[in-house]
Amino acid sequence: MLKGSKVGFRARHEDDIPVLRAELYDDVVNASRAEAGPWRPIAPGSKDPRLVTDDKEQGSVPFSVVELAGGTLVGTATLWDIDTHNRSAHIGLGLRPSARGKGYGTDVVAVLCHYGFVVRGLHRLQIETLSDNAAMLRSAERNGFVREGVLRSSAWVMGEFLDEVLLGLLARDWKPGASG
Numbered sequence: 001m002l003k004g005s006k007v008g009f010r011a012r013h014e015d016d017i018p019v020l021r022a023e024l025y026d027d028v029v030n031a032s033r034a035e036a037g038p039w040r041p042i043a044p045g046s047k048d049p050r051l052v053t054d055d056k057e058q059g060s061v062p063f064s065v066v067e068l069a070g071g072t073l074v075g076t077a078t079l080w081d082i083d084t085h086n087r088s089a090h091i092g093l094g095l096r097p098s099a100r101g102k103g104y105g106t107d108v109v110a111v112l113c114h115y116g117f118v119v120r121g122l123h124r125l126q127i128e129t130l131s132d133n134a135a136m137l138r139s140a141e142r143n144g145f146v147r148e149g150v151l152r153s154s155a156w157v158m159g160e161f162l163d164e165v166l167l168g169l170l171a172r173d174w175k176p177g178a179s180g
C-alpha cells in the first residue's frame with residue numbers, strides 16, 4: 001500500500017463499489033462537477049471504469065483511498081492519461097462527502113505526486129478543476145501545483161458554463177512532505 005500521513009492507496013475491492021456508486025457517481029451534482037461528460041446512471045453490474053478496474057489498461061491507474069487509522073474507505077484517486085513519451089499524466093480524486101474538509105484531499109494529492117514522480121518517474125503532473133472548487137485548488141497548491149491558465153467557460157455544469165483552472169507541477173519543483 002502507498003501511504004501518506006493520513007491516507008493509504010490500495011486496489012479497488014468489490015465492496016468499495018456500492019459505496020462509491022451511491023456516494024459519488026449516483027450524485028448528479030457531484031458527478032457533473034467532477035467529470036467532463038454528462039451524468040448518466042450506472043447500471044447494476046456495469047463494468048464502468050470508475051468502479052471496476054482493468055489491470056491491462058496502461059493509461060490510467062485507479063486507487064481506492066482509505067484512512068490509515070482503521071482502513072475505512074474515504075474515496076478514489078486516479079493517475080490518468082499517462083503519457084510515457086512526454087512523461088506526463090493527469091491526477092483526479094473524489095472523496096466521500098463525510099470525508100471532505102479533514103485534510104484528506106491535500107494528503108491524497110501528496111500521495112499521487114509520490115506515485116507519479118517517484119514510482120512512475122514522471123516529469124509533469126496536471127489537474128483541471130472548476131474555478132469555484134476552492135478545496136481542490138487549495139489541495140493542489142499546498143502540494144506545489146501552480147495555476148497555468150484559466151479555460152474560460154470550458155465546462156457545461158448543471159445548466160451553465162463554468163471556467164476551469166489548469167494547474168501543473170514539475171518533478172523538479174516538487175517538495176515531498178511540504179503539504180503536511
Ligand SMILES: CC(C)(COP(=O)(O)OP(=O)(O)OC[C@H]1O[C@@H](n2cnc3c(N)ncnc32)[C@H](O)[C@@H]1OP(=O)(O)O)[C@@H](O)C(=O)NCCC(=O)NCCS
Pocket residue numbers: 030033034092093094095096099100101102103104105106107128129130133134135136138139142
Ligand atoms: C476537492 C476535494 C478532493 C478536497 O479534499 P478535502 O479533503 O475536502 O480538502 P482538505 O480538507 O485537504 O482541504 C484543503 C484546503 O481547502 C480548504 N477547504 C476545504 N473545504 C473547503 C471549502 N468548502 N471551501 C473553501 N475551502 C475549503 C481547507 O481549509 C484546506 O485549506 P488549508 O490548507 O488552508 O487548511 C474534496 O472536497 C472532494 O472530493 N470534493 C468533491 C469531488 C471533487 O471536487 N473532486 C475534484 C474534482 S477536480
